[in-house]
Amino acid sequence: MDKRLLVLACGMFAIGTDSFVVSGVLRQVSVSLGVSIVLAGQMVTLFALSYALLSPIIAAVAAHWPRKRLLLAGLAVLVLGDIITAVAPSIELVLASRLLSGLAAAMFSPTATATGASLVEPEQRGQALSIVVAGLSSGTAFGAPLGVFIGGLLDWRATMWFVAALGTLAWMGVALFLSDIPTPPVVNFSRRLAPLRDSRVMLTLSTIGVVFTGLFIVNTYIDPSLDRVTRGEPGILAGLLLLRGVAATAGSLTAGRLADRFGNRRLINMAIVVLVLDFALLPWTSASLVTTVLALVIWGLFGWGFLVPQQLRLIGITPSAAPLLLGLNSTAIYLAVSVSGLLGGAAITYFDRHALGLVGAVFIVAGLVFAEWAQHRIARPHHQTANATTVYSGVS
Structure with a gap:
């Protein structure tokens, strides 16, 4: 390599x-x-x-x-x-x-x-x-x-x-x-956004967007959210983030193999359901160090493990446009992060900071709706063929 x-x-x-x-x-x-x-x-x-x-x-x-x-x-x-x-x-x-x-x-x-x-x-x-x-x-x-x-x-x-x-x-x-690396062929701005005209792509990106909004409503304000166990000590928070990071790495590395074995749909839905439960319980689990560790490990494993089959689903819609689709995937994630900062700030203002997990869980539940809607559209290839041909014409 x-x-x-x-x-x-x-x-x-x-x-x-x-x-x-x-x-x-x-x-x-x-x-x-x-x-x-x-x-x-x-x-x-x-x-x-x-x-x-x-x-x-x-x-x-x-x-x-x-x-x-x-x-x-x-x-x-x-x-x-x-x-x-x-x-x-x-x-x-x-x-x-x-x-x-x-x-x-x-x-x-x-x-x-x-x-x-x-x-x-x-x-x-x-x-x-x-x-x-x-x-x-x-x-x-x-x-x-x-x-x-x-x-x-x-x-x-x-x-x-x-x-x-x-x-x-x-x-x-x-x-x-x-x-020095050769400059790639130029793809203009309108062609970069062309995949968004495909409803399958939009629904898959929407799944990613709402789930990551839910995750980052807590992540953006993770310091005050976990203050009952960290007691304001950055060293404890750093250790917890490191533990979650190790779990996230493990989730990313194993998700691809699991998706190959069980299919994207099953893995996506399972990850979302587990994340909903994990975040809905955070107001209580984040009060104890042991249960906080367990919650963060689950978050790392399934939060990042969810992303891999989502990317595979996205690429599978039109493999020839994979670079453009992955670029849009990154945009969807960071839009979700930006929105979560605003929503999390509003939630802290009007609710208890330890209730952010419940707010995040609502958005993650919406992800399951979008995921199944996307799967329904993807399972209707004959309906999509004509549109997809038009959307990606000249893109790749």
Whole structure:
């Protein structure tokens, strides 16, 4: 396997850490800047919104850029955004810097996945993508807890300097070890959005969107949600996030094999049902360390395990448009993260912070409705053939 994939994975590790580490230091940001934790939570919202909205735009606008230049530019913007966050004296500048970091993720992440696929032979592309994407999940599983731990030893600004250092190391790796890569064929903006005209795609993306909205309503405000067991200690929270990250990695690695054996539908529905129960019980399970650990392990296993069969279902609709579909999948996830920051903030304002799991469970239940609706449409291939031919004409 091409070693350059590891360089791309390191960049994705920095992006993944930057995406998810903020949730673990919101309390510190709130106290340091003298703002509510709900306002501090918009750091997550603005990063995710910037990524979701700008990814397809950057892909179209920078289509003619050499891939290495775009990757380096994305990491440079990431480092700049994190440095601004680390030194910002006000919440307004902090929030603006998170928009900048979201732009960086929009520049780097889709480019890295496409580049990884282009570095290997067609029969190795699946493995190449899994290596690159593993960098992102590793950032979530290990980078974010480490950043939270650093924040506990020092402060939240040290956490942002840590993320900036990761981005700098990744920039150096790309600059030194990643050779120039041919620019791919240009796909304009309208063609990138063409798959959305297929109801099967929209319903599958909607499933992903509402389930991840439910998950991140809790995740964005996980620090106050688990305060009964963490007692405000960042080290305990970091340990819990690390444990969930290990479970998430295990869920991701095993979900593909299980989907091959049992089928996407069965695995998707089972994961959603388990997540609904897990989140509905969080107001009670999060009061004890033992039951919190169990709840987070289930969350990691089934939350990330749910994503793999969903992606397989999405690709299976039209395999020739897989890169575009996976790009839309990422957009749906980050739109969900941005919406969850707003919804979670509203829920904390009007309800008890320990009741966020119940709010999240409502959205996850809606995911089951969309999943079955999508399955119903996918099971009617003759009805979809004509539309699909029109939608994807010229896309791939």
